[in-house]
Amino acid sequence: xxxxxxxxxxxxxxxxxxxxxxxxxxxxxxxxxxxxxxxxxxxxxxxxxxxxxxxxxxxxxxxxxxxxxxxxxxxxxxxxxxxxxxxxxxxxxxxxxxxxxxxxxxxxxxxxxxxxxxxxxxxxxxxxxxxxxxxxxxxxxxxxxxxxxxxxxxxxxxxxxxxxxxxxxxxxxxxxxxxxxxxxxxxxxxxxxxxxxxxxxxxxxxxxxxxxxxxxxxxxxxxxxxxxxxxxxxxxxxxxxxxxxxxxxxxxxxxxxxxxxxx
Amino acid sequence: xxxxxxxxxxxxxxxxxxxxxxxxxxxxxxxxxxxxxxxxxxxxxxxxxxxxxxxxxxxxxxxxxxxxxxxxxxxxxxxxxxxxxxxxxxxxxxxxxxxxxxxxxxxxxxxxxxxxxxxxxxxxxxxxxxxxxxxxxxxxxxxxxxxxxxxxxxxxxxxxxxxxxxxxxxxxxxxxxxxxxxxxxxxxxxxxxxxxxxxxxxxxxxxxxxxxxxxxxxxxxxxxxxxxxxxxxxxxxxxxxxxxxxxxxxxxxxxxxxxxxxxxxxxxxxxxxxxxxxxxxxxxxxxxxxxxxxxxxxxxxxxxxxxxxxxxxxxxxxxxxxxxxxxxxxxxxxx
Numbered sequence: 001x002x003x004x005x006x007x008x009x010x011x012x013x014x015x016x017x018x019x020x021x022x023x024x025x026x027x028x029x030x031x032x033x034x035x036x037x038x039x040x041x042x043x044x045x046x047x048x049x050x051x052x053x054x055x056x057x058x059x060x061x062x063x064x065x066x067x068x069x070x071x072x073x074x075x076x077x078x079x080x081x082x083x084x085x086x087x088x089x090x091x092x093x094x095x096x097x098x099x100x101x102x103x104x105x106x107x108x109x110x111x112x113x114x115x116x117x118x119x120x121x122x123x124x125x126x127x128x129x130x131x132x133x134x135x136x137x138x139x140x141x142x143x144x145x146x147x148x149x150x151x152x153x154x155x156x157x158x159x160x161x162x163x164x165x166x167x168x169x170x171x172x173x174x175x176x177x178x179x180x181x182x183x184x185x186x187x188x189x190x191x192x193x194x195x196x197x198x199x200x201x202x203x204x205x206x207x208x209x210x211x212x213x214x215x216x217x218x219x220x221x222x223x224x225x226x227x228x229x230x231x232x233x234x235x236x237x238x239x240x241x242x243x244x245x246x247x248x249x250x251x252x253x254x255x256x257x258x259x260x261x262x263x
Numbered sequence: 264x265x266x267x268x269x270x271x272x273x274x275x276x277x278x279x280x281x282x283x284x285x286x287x288x289x290x291x292x293x294x295x296x297x298x299x300x301x302x303x304x305x306x307x308x309x310x311x312x313x314x315x316x317x318x319x320x321x322x323x324x325x326x327x328x329x330x331x332x333x334x335x336x337x338x339x340x341x342x343x344x345x346x347x348x349x350x351x352x353x354x355x356x357x358x359x360x361x362x363x364x365x366x367x368x369x370x371x372x373x374x375x376x377x378x379x380x381x382x383x384x385x386x387x388x389x390x391x392x393x394x395x396x397x398x399x400x401x402x403x404x405x406x407x408x409x410x411x412x413x414x415x416x417x418x419x420x421x422x423x424x425x426x427x428x429x430x431x432x433x434x435x436x437x438x439x440x441x442x443x444x445x446x447x448x449x450x451x452x453x454x455x456x457x458x459x460x461x462x463x464x465x466x467x468x469x470x471x472x473x474x475x476x477x478x479x480x481x482x483x484x485x486x487x488x489x490x491x492x493x494x495x496x497x498x499x500x501x502x503x504x505x506x507x508x509x510x511x512x513x514x515x516x517x518x519x520x521x522x523x524x525x526x527x528x529x530x531x532x533x534x535x536x537x538x539x540x541x542x543x544x545x546x547x548x549x550x551x552x553x554x555x556x557x558x559x560x561x562x563x564x565x566x567x568x569x570x571x572x573x574x575x576x577x578x579x580x581x582x583x584x585x586x587x588x589x590x591x592x593x594x595x596x597x598x
Contacts, residue, residue, distance in 0.1 A: 016380060
């Protein structure tokens with residue numbers, strides 16, 4: 001009960017704080033729209049010759065709207081923030097509190113993510129409808145399962161980023177690990193559907209956590225099937241558990257190595 | 264009863280060293296070299312409950328590193344620490360409920376939100392029951408004269424107002440020890456005095472043990488009864504402030520500016536002329552011989568004074584004086 005109050009309060013204050021960034025969300029709307037429009041034009045040209053890997057133009061544009069929603073909506077600055085806190089020394093205020101540091105960071109980020117997803121979600125629906133109309137065969141009854149998959153995608157992404165961010169406790173410069181992770185998530189499902197990749201690469205990718213951040217929920221949204229859901233959902237659960245355990249382990253391994261910076 | 268006990272406490276860092284220039288960068292790339300820095304070097308001390316102790320030293324002396332080890336943020340390389348009978352490394356969370364920290368150069372308040380929101384969050388984090396928390400906020404609002412400040416976004420508060428809120432935020436869970444790391448840094452004279460009075464009231468009215476780090480000797484003179492001086496990771500002196508004041512903090516610097524050029528000042532005993540201009544002078548006062556008050560009156564009685572400021576000598580100067588006196592007395596190392 002105390003934990004619910006504690007982490008609930010962290011979530012609420014970060015949501016309140018997110019309201020202060022209205023201007024930045026509006027600026028982000030412009031980039032989101034521009035990004036989706038450019039790729040819509042690209043896909044439009046590619047699709048003159050028919051469907052690609054079983055995706056219709058409408059499906060691929062909605063796929064793009066959803067993966068970009070994950071990019072913009074679930075954007076978390078956890079990696080940069082942890083680096084800044086370690087380098088400036090303000091990490092001291094985060095570490096000497098009676099809570100689990102890893103879960104504190106999650107609920108701290110969750111408030112901002114929820115706010116962004118609601119804002120960008122509305123924009124994604126408006127843009128998708130305006131550019132290609134409603135999705136064929138979309139069933140509102142399956143929407144909660146798509147949301148569940150998207151939530152697991154967010155969890156996987158957040159805890160892997162947090163785990164990598166925790167290397168800042170030990171390494172002076174750790175940006176390289178972030179860039180490698182970010183590019184893998186981008187190339188394996190965020191930028192284009194996994195089905196567009198060569199079979200061998202798609203099969204290899206599905207053994208890794210990266211496609212389960214964006215590809216799984218976006219694929220379920222545009223072409224839901226119970227077979228697919230039952231295939232990807234347990235894998236997402238597994239990767240979510242692995243990412244959380246990995247973050248907890250990285251915290252334990254790295255906290256003792258923290259060096260005091262900035263007085 | 265002891266609040267803090269540190270024995271043989273040590274913290275080493277490994278930092279990368281690089282020779283200057285392009286060749287140095289290339290060499291560091293192929294064969295990186297590291298240097299061991301002893302930020303805190305085998306220090307031992309105890310603090311009694313209810314005590315106000317100053318832990319002072321120049322920048323980079325190891326003050327903040329020590330505080331961070333006492334609060335469980337940094338793990339010591341060697342030695343043992345016990346705070347309220349708890350090992351901060353092994354039981355950081357349990358200790359967190361019983362101590363508070365203020366890092367003067369950092370903020371624990373949410374920048375865009377009013378302090379009240381941060382207070383409610385901290386209350387939840389420290390498991391303070393809602394009704395108790397409201398009562399506690401009322402008490403602290405009165406003690407620190409926070410009034411309307413609690414409803415103003417932190418970004419709009421002055422530094423002094425923010426520090427008052429920071430200190431109050433650290434007391435919400437009624438800690439038994441408050442660690443204040445440079446709480447007066449960057450504050451003007453009036454606000455500094457205000458914060459010092461608050462610290463004294465906190466100790467008197469709430470019985471809080473205060474562990475204060477500073478590189479401002481004024482904090483020590485006005486607030487503390489005992490001071491530990493640390494330099495380059497080692498304890499240089501552990502003494503009562505009364506004795507410290509008499510032996511080492513016995514010099515004040517006075518800068519005086521006159522409305523018109525003045526003839527050369529004939530100085531009474533206990534005053535040394537450090538620098539003289541046509542209408543200005545910088546004086547050093549030996550407070551064992553003559554009080555600052557006397558010197559001020561003497562200057563004002565001469566007439567034509569446009570401005571006077573009184574300063575403490577820099578801490579580095581005091582530490583140098585301590586070293587000189589100790590060397591002269593034949594000390595090798597602090598006992």
